Amino acid sequence: xxxxxxxxxxxxxxxxxxxxxxxxxxxxxxxxxxxxxxxxxxxxxxxxxxxxxxxxxxxxxxxxxxxxxxxxxxxxxxxxxxxxxxxxxxxxxxxxxxxxxxxxxxxxxxxxxxxxxxxxxxxxxxxxxxxxxxxxxxxxxxxxxxxxxxxxxxxxxxxxxxxxxxxxxxxxxxxxxxxxxxxxxxxxxxxxxxxxxxxxxxxxxxxxxxxxxxxxxxxxxxxxxxxxxxxxxxxxxxxxxxxxxxxxxxxxxxxxxxxxxxxxxxxxxxxxxxxxxxxxxxxxxxxxxxxxxxxxxxxxxxxxxxxxxxxxxxxxxxxxxxxxxxxxxxxxxxxxxxxxxxxxxxxxxxxxxxxxxxxxxxxxxxxxxxxxxxxxxxxxxxxxxx
Amino acid sequence: xxxxxxxxxxxxxxxxxxxxxxxxxxxxxxxxxxxxxxxxxxxxxxxxxxxx
Numbered sequence: 415x416x417x418x419x420x421x422x423x424x425x426x427x428x429x430x431x432x433x434x435x436x437x438x439x440x441x442x443x444x445x446x447x448x449x450x451x452x453x454x455x456x457x458x459x460x461x462x463x464x465x466x467x468x469x470x471x472x473x474x475x476x477x478x479x480x481x482x483x484x485x486x487x488x489x490x491x492x493x494x495x496x497x498x499x500x501x502x503x504x505x506x507x508x509x510x511x512x513x514x515x516x517x518x519x520x521x522x523x524x525x526x527x528x529x530x531x532x533x534x535x536x537x538x539x540x541x542x543x544x545x546x547x548x549x550x551x552x553x554x555x556x557x558x559x560x561x562x563x564x565x566x567x568x569x570x571x572x573x574x575x576x577x578x579x580x581x582x583x584x585x586x587x588x589x590x591x592x593x594x595x596x597x598x599x600x601x602x603x604x605x606x607x608x609x610x611x612x613x614x615x616x617x618x619x620x621x622x623x624x625x626x627x628x629x630x631x632x633x634x635x636x637x638x639x640x641x642x643x644x645x646x647x648x649x650x651x652x653x654x655x656x657x658x659x660x661x662x663x664x665x666x667x668x669x670x671x672x673x674x675x676x677x678x679x680x681x682x683x684x685x686x687x688x689x690x691x692x693x694x695x696x697x698x699x700x701x702x703x704x705x706x707x708x709x710x711x712x713x714x715x716x717x718x719x720x721x722x723x724x725x726x727x728x729x730x731x732x733x734x735x736x737x738x739x740x741x742x743x744x745x746x747x748x749x750x751x752x753x754x755x756x757x758x759x760x761x762x763x764x765x766x767x768x769x770x771x772x773x774x775x776x777x778x779x780x781x782x783x784x785x786x787x788x789x790x791x792x793x794x795x796x797x798x799x800x
Numbered sequence: 801x802x803x804x805x806x807x808x809x810x811x812x813x814x815x816x817x818x819x820x821x822x823x824x825x826x827x828x829x830x831x832x833x834x835x836x837x838x839x840x841x842x843x844x845x846x847x848x849x850x851x852x
Contacts, residue, residue: 423841592823600826607833610841 419529420462420570422652430458430566435659439590451662452557458566463526471530472560478539479559485546486553495543506536511734531569533731537691538563541577544695551581567656571649573667573687576694583663594658601655605648613644635790638797643671675781677748680789696724714757718750725749737800744792
């Protein structure tokens with residue numbers, strides 16, 4: 415069987431969305447909705463990767479659920495965390511390390527991992543296991559684990575729902591209202607329009623052969639950023655629209671990143687769910703550990719190191735290549751620079767001066783352009799295919 | 801003229817007190833965007849996530 419990534423141009427995805435929206439809104443009994451949504455997720459999974467592979471993936475999810483239960487019930491976490499973490503990491507490398515993926519292609523593992531969006535699933539697994547280790551929540555059920563780790567509309571490219579959000583708003587909620595229906599359809603239409611009309615126009619007019627280095631990168635860098643935003647946010651629009659139709663809470667992933675005035679602002683607007691995941695699971699723990707060992711007087715230094723660690727890992731999460739590592743490093747340097755600049759400015763001109771600085775339109779416009787330039791620059795190692 | 805301006809305002813920003821207009825506006829915009837997407841999509845163009 416030929417295993418492909420989820421193609422939104424083919425009917426099964428839309429049959430699943432419409433079927434789920436209709437069936438879930440017809441059922442009044444709330445507890446029945448969770449297994450029904452899990453059945454829809456499993457059915458689409460079986461269509462994508464075949465029944466045998468889907469059974470193996472679901473068996474893996476049940477194993478992950480069992481690990482989560484054991485982590486919650488014990489204070490000795492390592493006997494469970496080490497094997498589960500190493501296996502997750504190994505599967506991640508199979509998907510994201512180009513050489514490993516190619517050598518294991520014949521086995522069929524890499525296409526399955528790609529089709530189920532394993533890199534996103536791995537981040538959700540970390541969220542789940544961390545919540546169990548910290549005893550923040552009671553363990554969720556096996557069926558809820560399927561809905562949390564592999565919701566079909568968030569499978570290909572996120573968003574990454576936090577476990578707190580998933581538990582606070584159960585996977586399948588209230589009835590579909592007329593406003594939900596029209597707003598869901600509108601978001602889906604907006605996603606299609608961005609992808610097939612606007613992004614296609616940018617691609618045809620401004621992007622050419624990106625692998626040839628040269629002066630044209632000055633135009634192609636920002637154009638690539640605009641295209642990437644349109645293409646990526648189109649998926650998020652469709653995921654949010656589908657989630658709205660099915661009444662499955664789906665977090666927002668973008669908030670006008672092209673008007674960000676600095677890199678910290680940019681990462682609060684671009685791929686928001688990933689940015690929040692990094693903040694919760696890498697940045698804060700790293701920063702806290704460093705502050706505890708170096709003392710509170712060196713908070714700026716600790717934050718800088720935490721940015722470098724968090725965004726280097728973020729780069730490698732995209733793909734285990736030098737280009738993506740440099741992308742992460744460039745973003746981290748931008749974030750560190752903004753953090754230091756902000757701190758120095760606060761000390762030098764005080765709160766009133768900062769308010770005036772932020773209100774200045776010319777400074778704002780320059781800051782937005784500088785941010786766009788830095789974001790474009792950071793993409794060059796990736797565009798070049800390093 | 802005044803009627804046209806009011807109509808444009810209703811389409812662009814119907815306001816929270818006009819839910820029917822909001823539905824129609826969203827429905828019309830959705831139909832236009834879907835039609836444009838359908839017409840401009842290349843034949844058999846896949847809809848994969850092409851980023852990473």
